[in-house]
Amino acid sequence: MRSPTLVLSGDRFFADYHLTGTEEAARTKASDICIEQTVEFPADLLPAGDIPDQIVGRVESFRSLSPDCFEAQISYAIEVVDDGLPQLLNVVFGNISIKPGIRLERFHLPESLLKTYRGPRFGRSGLRTLLNIKKRPLLCSALKPMGLSAAELARLGTDFVRGGVDLIKDDHGLADQSFCRFQERVGECARAINQAARVEGTTCLYCPNVTAPSDQIRQRIHFAKEAGAGGLLISPGLIGLDVMREIAEDDEVGLPIMCHPALLGSYVVGKTHGISHFALFGQILRLAGADACIFPNYGGRFAFSEEECRRLVEGTKEPMGHIKTSFPTPAGGMNLGRIEEMLRFYGNDMILLIGGDLHRHGNLVDACRQFRTLVEMSG
Amino acid sequence: MRSPTLVLSGDRFFADYHLTGTEEAARTKASDICIEQTVEFPADLLPAGDIPDQIVGRVESFRSLSPDCFEAQISYAIEVVDDGLPQLLNVVFGNISIKPGIRLERFHLPESLLKTYRGPRFGRSGLRTLLNIKKRPLLCSALKPMGLSAAELARLGTDFVRGGVDLIKDDHGLADQSFCRFQERVGECARAINQAARVEGTTCLYCPNVTAPSDQIRQRIHFAKEAGAGGLLISPGLIGLDVMREIAEDDEVGLPIMCHPALLGSYVVGKTHGISHFALFGQILRLAGADACIFPNYGGRFAFSEEECRRLVEGTKEPMGHIKTSFPTPAGGMNLGRIEEMLRFYGNDMILLIGGDLHRHGNLVDACRQFRTLVEMSG
Numbered sequence: 001m002r003s004p005t006l007v008l009s010g011d012r013f014f015a016d017y018h019l020t021g022t023e024e025a026a027r028t029k030a031s032d033i034c035i036e037q038t039v040e041f042p043a044d045l046l047p048a049g050d051i052p053d054q055i056v057g058r059v060e061s062f063r064s065l066s067p068d069c070f071e072a073q074i075s076y077a078i079e080v081v082d083d084g085l086p087q088l089l090n091v092v093f094g095n096i097s098i099k100p101g102i103r104l105e106r107f108h109l110p111e112s113l114l115k116t117y118r119g120p121r122f123g124r125s126g127l128r129t130l131l132n133i134k135k136r137p138l139l140c141s142a143l144k145p146m147g148l149s150a151a152e153l154a155r156l157g158t159d160f161v162r163g164g165v166d167l168i169k170d171d172h173g174l175a176d177q178s179f180c181r182f183q184e185r186v187g188e189c190a191r192a193i194n195q196a197a198r199v200e201g202t203t204c205l206y207c208p209n210v211t212a213p214s215d216q217i218r219q220r221i222h223f224a225k226e227a228g229a230g231g232l233l234i235s236p237g238l239i240g241l242d243v244m245r246e247i248a249e250d251d252e253v254g255l256p257i258m259c260h261p262a263l264l265g266s267y268v269v270g271k272t273h274g275i276s277h278f279a280l281f282g283q284i285l286r287l288a289g290a291d292a293c294i295f296p297n298y299g300g301r302f303a304f305s306e307e308e309c310r311r312l313v314e315g316t317k318e319p320m321g322h323i324k325t326s327f328p329t330p331a332g333g334m335n336l337g338r339i340e341e342m343l344r345f346y347g348n349d350m351i352l353l354i355g356g357d358l359h360r361h362g363n364l365v366d367a368c369r370q371f372r373t374l375v376e377m378s379g
Numbered sequence: 380m381r382s383p384t385l386v387l388s389g390d391r392f393f394a395d396y397h398l399t400g401t402e403e404a405a406r407t408k409a410s411d412i413c414i415e416q417t418v419e420f421p422a423d424l425l426p427a428g429d430i431p432d433q434i435v436g437r438v439e440s441f442r443s444l445s446p447d448c449f450e451a452q453i454s455y456a457i458e459v460v461d462d463g464l465p466q467l468l469n470v471v472f473g474n475i476s477i478k479p480g481i482r483l484e485r486f487h488l489p490e491s492l493l494k495t496y497r498g499p500r501f502g503r504s505g506l507r508t509l510l511n512i513k514k515r516p517l518l519c520s521a522l523k524p525m526g527l528s529a530a531e532l533a534r535l536g537t538d539f540v541r542g543g544v545d546l547i548k549d550d551h552g553l554a555d556q557s558f559c560r561f562q563e564r565v566g567e568c569a570r571a572i573n574q575a576a577r578v579e580g581t582t583c584l585y586c587p588n589v590t591a592p593s594d595q596i597r598q599r600i601h602f603a604k605e606a607g608a609g610g611l612l613i614s615p616g617l618i619g620l621d622v623m624r625e626i627a628e629d630d631e632v633g634l635p636i637m638c639h640p641a642l643l644g645s646y647v648v649g650k651t652h653g654i655s656h657f658a659l660f661g662q663i664l665r666l667a668g669a670d671a672c673i674f675p676n677y678g679g680r681f682a683f684s685e686e687e688c689r690r691l692v693e694g695t696k697e698p699m700g701h702i703k704t705s706f707p708t709p710a711g712g713m714n715l716g717r718i719e720e721m722l723r724f725y726g727n728d729m730i731l732l733i734g735g736d737l738h739r740h741g742n743l744v745d746a747c748r749q750f751r752t753l754v755e756m757s758g
Contacts, residue, residue, distance in 0.1 A: 240619020
C-alpha cells in the first residue's frame, strides 16, 4: 500500500526535547517521539510515501548536553497541528507526557502557525498603558484568607488601594462557596476598590477569580465585568488551557488575564520529565492568552530554583512573532524584605505580588505604602 | 481580630498524601498542606476562631510507609470545595502540585459532595448493555494512521466491524486537519461503520475524537451525534477535565465517553510527586465522566508497572456512592500475542484496545476475527 498524496505546505515547526539516558537510548527516544506524537503506528507497517515522508516527525538535530542528557530537535508539519492549542499540545507533548526521561524544553512556531493565535490581549506594555505606569514594577496583592466575608474582603481591597497597590486579585481559592458567594464577593469588592480608586485618584485593577465549573465560567465573567472588574484571575490548570485561550481572545470579555499556576506544577517539578518552565509558563501560557503569569519565586514556600525562574522569565519574553510578552509575577511567600533583591534579579518588568506578609505590619494601608515606597526607591 | 462565625455543616472529606523525606520533614509537609490548600496565609496571622478551626485543613492521621515515605490523611470542610470539580482539584492538589515530594494517593468524598457529580453516564454495566455483551471483555481498535483519507479510514472501520470489534475510536491525533477534515472523516466513518454493523447484524460504537478548540467542541459533538457516532473520544488533558465533565453530564449529548490520557502523563510519571494512578485515572476521571479510561498497559511502549496498572484498575471500581465504575482500557502497543496474559491480569471487565498490531497480519478482517476468537476463548 502507498500513502495517499498529501497536499502539504512543506512548512514545519520545531520542538526541542531533553532526553535522559545513554546516547543510544536518547537516540531511540528521539526517533520514537517522531512516531508516537504523529501516526502512533508501527513504522514498518506505514504505507510508503507521504505519511512517513511528511506526517511523521523528523529528528533535525541531536547533541549531547551532558553524559546522560541529550537534546533533540524534532520538526513536524504545521498541518498536523493546525487545529488550535489542544492539538498543538497533543503533538508536542500529549502521549510522551506518559514517558519518563523526556522533557519538552521549548518550541519554535513559524508565522504561519502563530497567526492562528491572538496571545495576550494586553501583555506587558498593554498592562502598563492601562495602569499608566511607565517603568516601575507593578504592585499586586491578594484578597485572603478564605473564610472572610465579602464585606471584610472588600475592606482589605480598600486598604490596598489606599496603600498604592496597582492590581488586586482574589486568592485563587475563593470560588463560589456557601460562606462567601461569588456574586456578593465580587460585587462588594469591585465597588469598594473602584470607589477607593476614585477617591485616591489612582487606577487599580481588581481581578476576581473566575475559575469555575465549565458551564458557569461565562456567567461569572459577565457578572465580574458588569460589576466593574478590571481583570480576571484564571487557573488554566483547573479549567483547561484552551478555555483560558478562548476567554482571552473574546472581544466581548476584553479584560487582562492574570494566570495562576494551580495544578500546573506536576508538569515542571520533575527535572527529567514534563515541560520546562520556559515552555510552560512562558510560551504555552502566552499562546493561551496570559497577560501576567504568577509563579513561585525561588527561595519562597516552593522549590523553583533561581535558574528555573530566570528561564521562566525568558519564556515570557521570547520573541514569538506578534504574540505579546507576558508579565512575570513571582509570588509564593514573598515579603517586603526581599523586594530589593527581587528587583535586582528580575529588573523592573515584573509584577510584585505580596500577599500574607503585608498583614504582618499592623496597619495594612501603611504596609502597602511601605511596599510602594520600597519599589519606587529601588525600581 | 476574630474570624467571622461561619455556618458550616461540619461535614468533611479526606485526602491521603504520600510525603517523601524524613519523618520531621513529612510532618511539616502535612501541616503545610493544611494551610497551603485552603487559606494560603501565614498561620500566625490568621484571626482566631472559625477560619483556623474550620477552613484550614486538619491532619487526621500520619503513619510511616517506609523510612523515607509517610502517609498523611488530611480532612477539609466540604463547603471549601462545594463549587464543582475545578475547586475540588484546586483544594486536593492545586498549589501543592508545585511542591516536590507530595503525591495525592486517593480521596474519600462523603455523599453530600458526591451527589453534586453525575459521574460516568454508562459506566461498565451501561456500556455492556449498549453493546449487549454480558461477560467477555470488549474489543476496541483505532482508525489510524493520521494522513489517511476519510475514505481510507472508513474502509478500516468497515473491516473492524466485519471482524467483530465492538468499539472503534479515532486515533487521538485525528483532529480537523486540512488533509482530512473532521466532518468528512466523521461523516464517512460513521456511515461506513453503521452500515457494516447493519449488514453484520451486530452493534459497534464509533467514537470520533471531539477533542477540539474550546469554542468548537460543541459543534463537533453535535455533528458527530447527528452523523451517527455511538460514543466520543475525549482527551481531557488537552481540553480540561471539567469540560469533559460538562459534556458527560449533558443529557443532550448522552453518549458514552472514552477518555484518552494525552498530556495527563506528567501527573503520574514522577514516583514521588503528582497524583497516583488510582486517584487520577480512577477516581478523578470518573468524577469527570469517563465511561472508559484508556491507559498504557505495563510492558508496552510506556512505563507503567504492573502494580501501577493494578492500582489504576482499583481506582476505576473503588466504591464512590452512586458514581459508576469506568472501564479500564489498557493500550499502548498491545498485540494479539498478549491477550491471554492480559485477560489473566485484568479479568473480563476491561476493554482490550489493539491498534497497529492488527495491521501486521495481512488481512485486517481476519486479524480482527482472530482478536475476537482469542478473547472469546480466554474470556
